[in-house]
Amino acid sequence: MHSQSSSVGLVTPQTAHFEAPLSLNSGAVLDGYDLVYETYGTLNADKSNAVLICHALSGNHHVAGFYPGQEKRPGWWDNIIGPGKPVDTDRFFVIGLNNLGGCHGSTGPSSLNPKTGKPYGASFPLVTVEDWVETQARLANRLGIVTFAAIMGGSLGGMQVLSWTIRHPQRVRHALVIASAPKLTAQNIAFNDVARQAILTDPDFHGGDFYAHGVVPRRGLRLARMLGHITYLSDDVMGEKFGRILKNDVFQFGYGVEFEVESYLRYQGDKFADSFDANTYLLMTKALDYFDPTHHQRTSLSEALKPATADFLVVSFTSDWRFAPSRSHEIVKALLDNDRRVSYAEITAAHGHDAFLMPDPHYHGLVRGYLNNVARGLEL
Amino acid sequence: MIARSDFAAIAQWVTPNAKVLDLGCGDGSLLKYLAETRNIRGYGIEIADANVLACVEKNVNVIQMDLEAGLSGFESQSFDFVILSQTLQAMHHIEQLVAEILRVGKHGIVTIPNFGYWRHRLQVLGGHMPVSKDLPYQWYDTPNIHFCTFADFETFCRDHGVQMLERHIMCDGASVTVLPNLFGKLAVYRLERRAPD
Numbered sequence: 228m229h230s231q232s233s234s235v236g237l238v239t240p241q242t243a244h245f246e247a248p249l250s251l252n253s254g255a256v257l258d259g260y261d262l263v264y265e266t267y268g269t270l271n272a273d274k275s276n277a278v279l280i281c282h283a284l285s286g287n288h289h290v291a292g293f294y295p296g297q298e299k300r301p302g303w304w305d306n307i308i309g310p311g312k313p314v315d316t317d318r319f320f321v322i323g324l325n326n327l328g329g330c331h332g333s334t335g336p337s338s339l340n341p342k343t344g345k346p347y348g349a350s351f352p353l354v355t356v357e358d359w360v361e362t363q364a365r366l367a368n369r370l371g372i373v374t375f376a377a378i379m380g381g382s383l384g385g386m387q388v389l390s391w392t393i394r395h396p397q398r399v400r401h402a403l404v405i406a407s408a409p410k411l412t413a414q415n416i417a418f419n420d421v422a423r424q425a426i427l428t429d430p431d432f433h434g435g436d437f438y439a440h441g442v443v444p445r446r447g448l449r450l451a452r453m454l455g456h457i458t459y460l461s462d463d464v465m466g467e468k469f470g471r472i473l474k475n476d477v478f479q480f481g482y483g484v485e486f487e488v489e490s491y492l493r494y495q496g497d498k499f500a501d502s503f504d505a506n507t508y509l510l511m512t513k514a515l516d517y518f519d520p521t522h523h524q525r526t527s528l529s530e531a532l533k534p535a536t537a538d539f540l541v542v543s544f545t546s547d548w549r550f551a552p553s554r555s556h557e558i559v560k561a562l563l564d565n566d567r568r569v570s571y572a573e574i575t576a577a578h579g580h581d582a583f584l585m586p587d588p589h590y591h592g593l594v595r596g597y598l599n600n601v602a603r604g605l606e607l
Numbered sequence: 608m609i610a611r612s613d614f615a616a617i618a619q620w621v622t623p624n625a626k627v628l629d630l631g632c633g634d635g636s637l638l639k640y641l642a643e644t645r646n647i648r649g650y651g652i653e654i655a656d657a658n659v660l661a662c663v664e665k666n667v668n669v670i671q672m673d674l675e676a677g678l679s680g681f682e683s684q685s686f687d688f689v690i691l692s693q694t695l696q697a698m699h700h701i702e703q704l705v706a707e708i709l710r711v712g713k714h715g716i717v718t719i720p721n722f723g724y725w726r727h728r729l730q731v732l733g734g735h736m737p738v739s740k741d742l743p744y745q746w747y748d749t750p751n752i753h754f755c756t757f758a759d760f761e762t763f764c765r766d767h768g769v770q771m772l773e774r775h776i777m778c779d780g781a782s783v784t785v786l787p788n789l790f791g792k793l794a795v796y797r798l799e800r801r802a803p804d
Contacts, residue, residue, distance in 0.1 A: 540663070559670060560680045566626070566648065571670045572659050589656050596664040 232311035238292035255352035263332030268316035281380030281387035290323030336506030349435030408554035422451035449496035461579035631694035635667030723756030
């Protein structure tokens, strides 16, 4: 075992192709699809040490390590996954994948439809959290993993974890649900809808088939990301980071970039618009809105979580107002009602929803402590 | 493991395999002790980060929250035992808390230090607030804001619809039977809600 934490180093994505048709929640059927994924660490002989990482809105399969020549741009959760890190790849076999409908290699709206030879675009069906869990389970089958030591995710990723524990209780020993919610509130759906409207009303959107026109709805995607970004940060951290600082000392009395915060948001928006697919953004926000394990049975969350048998660690962050601690309390209460083993931590953090991606020592200490016991219990 | 002297006193009343909620569970030692000696299913409530981490590291279920906010996340009568171990004296809303303990728990187990212990009385007679091994704080830095004697607590119970089923009074780990309000340092009470008249 490493005495110090380090990076998993160079990583290479892999692609799994699935031929068997997939019936989606919406009723649509996808004939076949690819899932791109990465793995870190080694799967042990009895295949008991696998940990699945579920990604959030803009995440992907590149969770840890780096690609050749990109040492300075590691995977999105590299600070928590690696040899000697809280999710210790010396003991666990960690899997990250790009969800179906994504835009980083898994089949999604920007992929070529084999039937037409053109990008799916608007014809790509909407997928739900439950559909993702189904595809993730198929990937697990492909890798020979029956039961995960743990499944872990933040935000929309946490919803996938919850869904796993309900749909495949026997396949999840431990569930780490971080900065998440059992379903979105009206306010949260409203933010998503404004973001979608920005994209849908961009003249370059072309009803989702912009690929054929050689354009992307950059303005819409950029606005969507700027709005999202505001909601992922707290008022305090924005104040601390930017305050009312002006790029030039005096007011320009115009509509150019004047305040630092404007500059920052535009930069974030531009960066995102260059790298993310607008249809995937729409699809991911819809998956967020639809997720509600109580919906179909018109039941309580406690009732919905009844099938779950996993042990849980639920974590929230004090300044997160998009997935507030009170939403995690709902999850915890439903788990207590079902006598599930659960621990809950509310991390004092300034960074709002984004805090779940930050290397806060207490937060990481908890994940480390929790997973140490998982490893001990499995004699890893 | 070395158990705090009140652990064994608490454990004697906890039935095997019971479902237990420990309010202000600290580092989870009591719950771990009860899991090992009584095979309980336990949860702790704790507010301090370091204690929450200690519980998680011990594999003790812990819910990080402020007890002062009440137990609204817990269903009535959903626990066999709700324990409040040497925490009462540091709480603001005692009446609400005791009511919540007996709403959520079929039984309450409450331990309190005795402000009326004879050495404490001597210190007050001498003109000073008590400071001792068990109450090591000065008046200005103590987290303990609601001191009582055993007699006071028992009066409180009588006046608040709380039935005292059993009590165990101790001084440095030994049982005290003679003049307990004078010679006892720590009391462990088993409580339940008195049926309305």
